[in-house]
Amino acid sequence: MSVTDAANASRTRRVRAPSRGRRLTQALVPYAYLSPTLILLMVLMVIPIVMVVGYSLMDAVITARESHFIGLGNYVEILTSSKFRTALANTFWFVAISVVAHMLLGLGFAMLLNSESVSAVTRTVFRTLFVLPWLLTVAIIAILWRLLLNPNGVVNAILSGLGVVSGQHEWLADPDIALAAVTFINIWSGYPFFMISILAGLQGIPKDLYEAAEVDGAGPIRRFWSITLPQLRPIIISMALLDVIWTSQQFALIWMTTGGGPLDRTEVLSTFTYKLAFSEYDFSGASASAVIVLILSMILAFFYVRSQQVRE
Incomplete structure (x- = not known):
């Protein structure tokens, strides 16, 4: 090979091979597209969370000119508070009953709407009626049920x-019934989400499985336990975990119906934290309570992500 040919080959390799600066630019392009979202997450989530965690380790933040670092003192005070334990117990009761009822009602109505024994017109009418509570906002639901449960109301x-x-x-003012009444309202407003998701899962189950089971002599109950539930298990687990996360953070419905009363009988973690901050102006304690709620939510989110990974 001549000297000229060697020089041309070297020049061609330099032209074809991307420069280091171009490779760096190509590597940064995806992050440039993600930068608006990352900036929003940083400003709206990361920075506030860091600030709240910092406030939870201080005393008399915002209300006093000087704050001092007290470590885990606010957490100890919140965790040993009788009001916090009451709110935690009410939250557990509210979430457990709501999620179980959402699942049972959603499954029952979904199977009704998926049944071939019901005519198409009837299914359409029932589908519209059953999904109606999900179309209403929380404010409308709270006002509607306050009117219905009024002493002079329809109920x-x-x-x-x-x-x-x-x-x-007085359903919402009776200490013995208020929590059950609020839970009933939450069940009524939330079951359509389960119903729609389970209905989609039912329509995705192959009919060949039911036909084969029927040929083998399996009855309706046997087909339900051996085919329907195993096929719906991933959907039910995912929806249940999501519902636990959402219901445990329910604030607007309780605040607009009972405000956490009467006598703290409907006090949950969200209203407890809100009152600490904006009624008692204990922003340090409210920050500690918010961090505890955040940790509980992160634990639930972890199990939800794990369930999704197993499902995939």
Whole structure:
């Protein structure tokens, strides 16, 4: 090979091979597209979380001119507080009953809408009626049920006519019934999400499985336990974990119906934290309570991500 040919070959390799600066630019292009989202996450999530964690380790933040580092003192005070334990117990009761009822109602209504024994017109009408609560905002749901459960409302009128109750009952102001009433409202407003998701799962189950089981002599109950539930298990687990996360952070519905009362009977972690900050102006304690709620939510989110990974 001549000297000229060697020089041309070397020049060609330099032209074809991308420069170091171009490789760096190509590597940074994806991050440039992600930068607006990353900046928003940093400003709206990361920085506030870091600030709240910092406030939880200080005393008299915001309300005093000088704050001092007290370590885990706020956490000890919150965890040993009787109001916090009451809010935690109410939250557990509220979440457990709501999630179980959402699952059972959603599964029952989904199977009804998926049944071939119901005509198409009837399924369409029921589908519209069943999904209606999910279309309403939390504010409308709270106002609607406050009117229905009013002493002069429809619920008292119907139950009085049936002889179940006597007089005008204050459902949301009765310490013995308020938490159950709020839980019922949350169940009514949340079951359509389960219903729609399970209905989609039912429609994705191959009919060949049911036909083969019927040929083998399996009855409806046997087909439900051996085919329907195993096929729906991933959907039910995912939806249940999501519902636990959402229900445990429910604030607007409780605040607009009972405000955490009466006598703290409907106090949950979200309303407890809100009152600490904006009623008692204990921003340090509220920050510690918020961090505890964040840790619990992260634990639930971890299990949800694990369930999704197993499903995939």
